[in-house]
Structures are given as structure tokens and as C-alpha cells.
Amino acid sequence: NADAAMYAVKKAGRRGIRFFGPEMNENARVRLGLLNNLRQAIQSDDLRLVFQPRLDLHTGRIDSAEALLRWNTKDGPVSPEVFIPLAEEGGLIHALGDGVLHKALSAQRQWSADSHDITVAVNLSPRQFAVPDLVERIEAATHRLGVSPERLEIEITEGVMIQNVESVRRTMYALKELGLTIALDDFGTGYSSLAYLKHFPIDILKIDRAFVCEIPENTQDVAILSAIIGVARALGIRTIAEGVETQEQADFMKQVGCDAIQGYWFARPLDSQSLLDFIHRHDVRAGRPTSSHIAF
Ligand code: C2E
Ligand code: MG
Ligand code: MG
Ligand code: MG
Numbered sequence: 001n002a003d004a005a006m007y008a009v010k011k012a013g014r015r016g017i018r019f020f021g022p023e024m025n026e027n028a029r030v031r032l033g034l035l036n037n038l039r040q041a042i043q044s045d046d047l048r049l050v051f052q053p054r055l056d057l058h059t060g061r062i063d064s065a066e067a068l069l070r071w072n073t074k075d076g077p078v079s080p081e082v083f084i085p086l087a088e089e090g091g092l093i094h095a096l097g098d099g100v101l102h103k104a105l106s107a108q109r110q111w112s113a114d115s116h117d118i119t120v121a122v123n124l125s126p127r128q129f130a131v132p133d134l135v136e137r138i139e140a141a142t143h144r145l146g147v148s149p150e151r152l153e154i155e156i157t158e159g160v161m162i163q164n165v166e167s168v169r170r171t172m173y174a175l176k177e178l179g180l181t182i183a184l185d186d187f188g189t190g191y192s193s194l195a196y197l198k199h200f201p202i203d204i205l206k207i208d209r210a211f212v213c214e215i216p217e218n219t220q221d222v223a224i225l226s227a228i229i230g231v232a233r234a235l236g237i238r239t240i241a242e243g244v245e246t247q248e249q250a251d252f253m254k255q256v257g258c259d260a261i262q263g264y265w266f267a268r269p270l271d272s273q274s275l276l277d278f279i280h281r282h283d284v285r286a287g288r289p290t291s292s293h294i295a296f
Contacts (some may be wrong), residue, residue: 035090037073038083042095047071049103050269051120053278054240054262057254060286062279064153065111066121066262067104068269069096088127097128101138105145105152107272112151116279121153121183129160135174142178149179153204156182158190161200169200176201183240187228197235205232209243209263216252226256233257 041047051065071078087093101122108120131137142149154175161168172182183204184196188211196202207228211221225241232239241253244263253261270278283289 031086034078034083035086035092038071038086038090039092041071041073042087042092042099045099047096047099048271049100049107050271051107051275052262052269053118053267053275054121054260055266056260057258062116062118062282063260064119064121065107065275066155066269067100067107067123069100084125088125093125093127094131097124098137098141101141102145105141105147107275108147108151109145110272111276111279112147114276116276117151118279119151119153119181121155123155123185124160126157126159126163129156129168129171130163134171135178138175138180139178150181152179153181153183155185155206157185158187158192158196161196162191165199172201186242188224194231197232197237202237204238204240206240206242206262207258209241212241212243212249212253212263213245215249222252225258229256229258 048070049067050070051067053062054064054066055061056063069080069084071080071083084093084096087096104120104122108118111118111120128134138152139149142152175182181203182201183206184202185206186208187205188208197205205228207225211225211228214221215225216222229239238259239257240260240262241249241258242262244250244253244261244265246265249263250261250265267278
């Protein structure tokens with residue numbers, strides 16, 4: 001039964017999987033089956049990207065869209081929180097990551113061809129970030145697809161920065177040199193050391209939705225958010241609030257000086273063409289001229 005299987009996989013967890021007693025064989029079997037399906041899906045190009053737009057609170061414009069991977073199996077969708085770690089364990093993450101980069105850059109090219117030259121943000125897991133030729137791969141991909149590296153952002157988590165510090169710094173500076181923007185994702189969930197902001201060239205802080213979901217009732221979260229935004233601003237780092245689901249939260253973010261928001265309140269992740277339609281409608285609503293030729 002697929003639900004039970006998914007439950008078993010989720011329970012097995014992202015990291016530090018522990019199998020006990022009779023559950024062990026079942027868990028291992030389920031994961032192996034899922035891994036084989038994932039390998040098959042990558043080979044037959046069954047994974048697709050959706051894009052969640054980001055709203056710049058200063059300009060009221062959409063400045064970027066984050067690429068999020070989707071996998072629909074015959075038993076229903078599997079979350080990237082499940083299949084990304086699985087791909088890492090099963091040695092599939094590089095094939096998967098190359099596909100994501102290719103698709104994300106293709107989408108950016110499509111948007112800019114339609115006069116919406118927004119950036120595209122791609123998530124990289126710690127293991128993806130540690131590939132020795134990461135910079136060359138990214139450079140080659142932007143070249144191949146004719147997308148300026150200035151239109152590409154990468155989102156990494158703190159997990160990246162607890163690896164070999166010197167080599168991580170080198171890679172980050174090389175990516176900056178190339179013209180990329182670097183965002184620190186899920187800020188506030190891990191160690192969240194402010195020292196990271198000093199030692200690494202981070203352009204954007206994405207504040208995890210755990211700090212956003214109880215705004216404005218939770219006064220501790222209000223204080224923490226205001227502090228993070230204050231520190232980031234003093235350091236010249238842009239802040240983006242993730243998981244903004246209500247008008248009230250959006251208003252709050254604007255009021256405390258957060259630079260941009262993402263979340264279901266503004267938009268859910270959309271396929272590439274729907275994103276273009278969404279940007280077009282957003283511009284029309286705001287009374288801005290748009291050079292898009294899409295008819296409604
Ligand atoms: P993330 O990068 O922090 O992405 C944000 C997640 O929050 C996405 O879940 C998004 O759909 C969801 N989200 C956005 N707005 C809201 C909201 O208002 N409320 C709530 N409750 N959720 C919201 P998703 O797509 O399931 O992705 C989960 C995680 O999987 C991502 O977290 C990212 O770490 C990872 N991931 C997704 N795609 C990729 C990929 O292509 N490569 C890698 N390495 N990781 C990926
Ligand atoms: Mg992200
Ligand atoms: Mg996040
Ligand atoms: Mg996340």
C-alpha cells in the first residue's frame with residue numbers, strides 16, 4: 001500500500017536513518033524500490049520543475065522565481081524532502097542536479113525572451129555544493145543555454161558551511177566572481193550563526209518559515225525576525241521571508257523592512273508558462289506596461 005510505504009519512508013527520516021526489528025526489512029525494501037523508481041524517472045526525464053515567484057517589497061515587482069523539483073509517481077507525488085536525500089544516498093544527485101540546472105536556465109531564457117528578465121534561484125544540497133567542478137559545470141551550463149550568470153541565484157543551507165570551510169569559501173567566491181547571487185536558505189533552523197554572514201559572501205538571507213508562521217501573534221518570533229532583519233540590513237544582506245501565507249504577515253514583513261517575500265499568500269509554485277502568465281497579470285494589475293504578447 002502506497003500510503004503506508006510513503007509513511008515508512010518519511011518515518012525513516014532524512015538523515016540518521018535507524019531501522020529497528022522487523023521494520024528494518026520493510027523500510028529498506030521500500031527505500032530500495034523508491035530509489036529504483038527514481039533512477040528510472042531521472043533516465044526518462046520524468047521530474048519537472050515548478051517556479052515560485054518572489055515579491056520585492058520595495059518595488060512591488062517580481063524579481064526572481066525559485067525552482068522547486070516535483071516527482072509524480074503512479075502512486076502520487078513524492079516530496080523533494082524525501083527524494084533529494086534518497087538521490088544523495090543512491091549516487092543519483094549529480095545527474096538530478098544537472099537536470100535541474102538545465103531546466104531552470106531554460107526557463108529563465110524563456111522568461112527573458114518574453115521581456116521578463118527575472119533571476120532564477122536553484123537549490124543546491126551540501127553534497128551538490130561539494131562537487132569539485134561545480135563552478136565549471138555552472139559556467140558551462142549558463143554558456144550552453146545563453147543565460148547570463150547574473151540571472152542565476154543559488155540557495156544553500158548552513159549544512160554547506162560546516163564542511164571544509166576554506167574550500168567552501170573558495171567555491172563561493174568563484175561563483176560570485178562568475179556573477180551569481182548566493183542565498184542562505186532556511187535561516188534560523190540550524191545553528192544560524194551570525195558568523196556565517198561574516199565569513200562567507202552571502203547576498204541574501206532567506207528566513208525560514210518557522211519564524212514566519214506565527215507572525216504576528218508570537219511576540220518572540222516578532223523580536224527574532226526584527227533582529228535578524230536589522231543585522232542583515234546593517235551588513236548589506238537582503239532578507240527574504242519564506243512561507244508568507246497571510247496578508248497580515250506580508251504587511252508585517254514590509255513594516256519591519258524585510259526586502260522580499262515568498263509564500264502561498266503571493267503565489268504557489270507554478271509551471272514555467274503559468275509563471276509568465278502570472279507575471280503578466282501582476283504587471284497589468286499594477287498598471288505597468290508589459291511587453292508580453294500573451295493574450296487573456
Ligand atoms: P526550500 O528551498 O526551503 O523551499 C521552500 C519550500 O516551502 C518548498 O517546498 C515550497 O513549495 C514550500 N512553500 C513555499 N511557500 C510556502 C508557504 O506559504 N507555506 C508553506 N507551508 N510552504 C511553502 P518543496 O517544494 O516541497 O521543497 C522542499 C525542499 O526540498 C526545499 O526547501 C529544498 O530544500 C528541497 N528542494 C526542492 N527542489 C530542489 C532541487 O531542485 N534541488 C535540491 N537540492 N533541493 C530541492
Ligand atoms: Mg530554497
Ligand atoms: Mg527554505
Ligand atoms: Mg527547506
